[in-house]
Amino acid sequence: MPTETFEFQVEARQLLQMMIHSIYSNKDVFLRELVSNSSDALDKLRLEALRDDTLGADVSDLHIAIEADSQARTLTVRDNGIGMSRDEVVQLIGTIANSGTAKFLRELKEAEDSAATEGLIGQFGVGFYSSFMVADEVTLLTRRAGESQGTRWTSTGEGTYTVEAVDEAPQGTSIVLRLKPEDSEDQLHDYTSPWKIKEIVKRYSDFITWPIRMAPARPAAQDGTGADAAAESPAEPETLNSMKALWARSRDEVTDAEYHELYKHISHDWTDPLETIRLQAEGTFEYQALLFIPAHAPQDLFMQGYKRGVQLYVKRVFIMDDCEALMPQYLRFVKGVVDAQDLSLNVSREILQQDRQIQLMHRRLAKKVLSTIKDMMSAHPERYATLWREFGRVLKEGLLGDFENRDAILGVSSFATTHDKDAPTTLAQYVERMKDGQEHIFYLTGESRQAVENSPHMEAFQAKGIEVLLLTDPVDEVWVDAVPEFDGKQLRSVAKGEVDLDTEQEKEQAGTEREQQQQEYAGLLSWMTDQLSENVKEVRLSSRLTVSPACIVSDANDVTPALENIYRAMGQ
């Protein structure tokens, strides 16, 4: 097949332009990205070879090799992993599959200054494309395990790339970077320096469980003496990383920075996690877990098809990504690794869903995450505030399904409140502030903060100085009906049924007054009830308003207007 030229997809082109013009200040991370991809490719090959013994791939010495050529100014990263077919190269390298990318690029355009830009870039992993931060041409040669023909992909990152078939290609992938000339003068960015390469690998990729080898530096040829020098030193390649699985090492042996790099590898996030959680389960069913709470929500967290769950390993062997059986839906933002001792390497998703041990792990992990959040509330309130801002909406989904952990979830939840416009409150704090004689926790749901704050239902509560929770997430409509109480106090909507705010004394006074009014207005009320009979059940006098002349109230058991909208949107 002849060489074919393709155009990058629009988003890919935009990202590449950003890489070429180096708007990201730390260029070293390109090597982390390439090593991370190679490591994934080796994981995939080992697994495929395990499941398919007709694959015919050599898995005896799986590794990553880095070679620098300071004369030609090229850097090569090679692996003998799964490789890619021609179609996969075009699919995976020419387009950006991540559905959040378009949104990200829009936000990037609107970013006001360079700090904002850098912040956004930092949240977004650009993976393979980061090669173009340091290279003005990238050549990728790859052959998929089990296939005979290889593929060469080449691009300068400027709009197009070429693809051609290659008869002879080693299995796996090698990526050759032609380094930008402007970096050659600059020691900080000399990516052909063995010292520099070693330092980057140590910093970002030490935990990678495959050997990352560096070929010995080729001595520069000096007037014919170079050949001799090369013959004298047939040095062995050096393994740069310690290859120790972080979750299997004792806690005080591992630095936060190392944990963070593992997080970036498995999450494809470029920012540090908010929290690292370790769990060591011993006994009949032994496993280790290393979990992370990200510092920001991914763009597609609420999209269909969002891949949740942690990575599953069995005795250090990678088994699968996105193992949803280990993490409840409402903790879908949690990333990490679970390594179990006593599972079969052939375990499938279907088996996992039914396995009792897995269900126990699931429960234990969920509890551990919730208790970590609980601790965070007192130990690191600012971190907790970030967590709640980013993931509160997701966590509240757990109030609907996870009965066992409902109190724990309520305990770590925060809500906007009339008590303090700017600071959300926990239910415990609300209960502490409840007025003498106040029996219930009051809330109002609605579409926006403004809508609930200005609702006529709020008037009586404002007048009496009674705190009301302002619930404006769509999920709030649903969980408030599922959760009967907190700390023995019922949750009550201020928009439903009779609300009784008066003290006994006030009631006595009001009672006689009300009776008089009731008689006075009886005619009007029954006339109005008649006139409006198609739309309302009853018209009655109310003490809940102080300013507005009238408001619509639901029966305690009716669905709220906002919930009606949700049900309608769901087609019910």
Ligand code: ADP
């Ligand atoms: P990500 O790793 O987040 O998926 P990348 O841009 O880093 O994004 O890589 C895109 C895809 O290209 C990978 O998901 C993988 O399928 C493929 N790929 C990249 N490098 C390799 C490699 N060395 N071997 C096999 N496949 C690779």
Ligand code: MG
């Ligand atoms: Mg990658």
